Amino acid sequence: MLVRFSMLFSRDAQADRVVPPSGFTAQLTLFASGAMAFLAVFALALSLASGRLADRWADELARSATLRISAPSDQMAAQTQAALTVLGQTPGIARARALTSDEQAALLAPWFGADLPLDSLPVPQLIEIVEDETGFDATGLRLRLSAEVPGAVLDDHTRWRRPLVKAAESLRRLGWISIALIGGAMAAMITLAANAALSANRQVIEVLRLVGAKDGYIAQAFVRRFTFRAFIGAAVGTALGLGGVLLLPEASDEGGFLTGLGFQGLGWLWPLVVPVLGASVAFVATGTAARRTLKGLS
């Protein structure tokens, strides 16, 4: 296979000429591979962005937890201090810090407004917990807290982290499935175009066989042509797709996930694979179609 693929580059101008140029199939191949590459770039951007999101959510949320202390106001300070002491003694916790009133007010501001009189409301005290590399035993910590800090409720984010990470991973999977489907559709279209070209050139193929051409020689004349067309089409489609991705809004906290669609860092190199994949799909599809057609000839 690799040898056959490398033979494509040993361009034989004379051999290329034996197959007449075919305008319709050339345009169809160029358009199909261009359109599919364009879509593949967006599917790739979606997949990579989803992957980043899933990783970030999984990473950030897995390393943090929140302790909520609901207690009468006269016991709040004591229970907070007791909780911080317990947390400080718990293996796997890198640091624990009670949120200040301003920080808690900022958290509630989106729902209750910025001028919330926090001091006059029975708002629970929140403690932010950051895990170290090893992580902590949530069950053991809950048991100890229930004994020593009765008003404490530990939230390790598991409950709502899982569906978020799952959703992001589903999106990533969907992106890759889309790329596979795009590849399949491209292979189908190029196979149709190759079959049309092979049928239109049946007499040419017969003549070539009669003068002693081997199947490999004839197949290669078609394969080379379709592979280069697919590569050119996919390269143009990829360039347009990248232009489209560049025009998408840049990632921002306000925009959330939708503004994070795109490539980052070395991720920009991934789309360069698309034209190569397009050419490979055309190489395999045309080779298969050519061998099937040639088998039917004497």
Added chain:
Amino acid sequence: MIELEQVGYSYGGGELLSDVSIRLTAGSFHFLTGPSGSGKTTFLKLCYGALQPTSGQVRAFETDMRALDRDQMALMRRRIGVVHQDCRFLDHLPLADNVALPLTVSGRDMAQESSNLSELMNWVGLSERADALPPELSGGERQRAALARAVIMSPDVVLADEPTGNVDWEMSQRLLQLLVELNKMGKTVLIASHDLALIRAAKSQVQARVLRISNRRLQLAGADL
């Protein structure tokens, strides 16, 4: 060179050839005659492996053609030059490229072969028409070009299917002359033709066996030829 042994060929439920046995020895010259539709073209196709017999055996160069895979068949065809009745050119290629097609597909270095090509084009009198496209050629020019293409690989055997079918008497004599010259160079020649006048004219120039297909069988033609 090519040997058919009790060969039969059926198509669409009907038998076209039956119990055909013949040996085309090296350097021999054969005519194959018979009425239109008698199976002359089928006989030629069996000789160069475009058709496989439904019974019997065809051997080319001591090898059973059924035993050849597709690549081996392609290599074998380079040793058998065929002049088709309809010439079968690639209309998008200039005449010189059509004539050189067997060299091209066999991967020969065209730079090295260019002198052979021009010599051959000169031999068939088409040097001036090298750049013409096949649809621009006359019947005689097409037949001579087809002959040039058939012999450019210096094959051991030349098979010609009605090579004079679409040309005038003068041109048919010219083509015959070229085929006789090939035979004198040691090539085995088989010409399928229903042109009895041509066959009679040839017999004065070359020692030829005349075969006739009659009632699906191959026979040696009588003294009337």
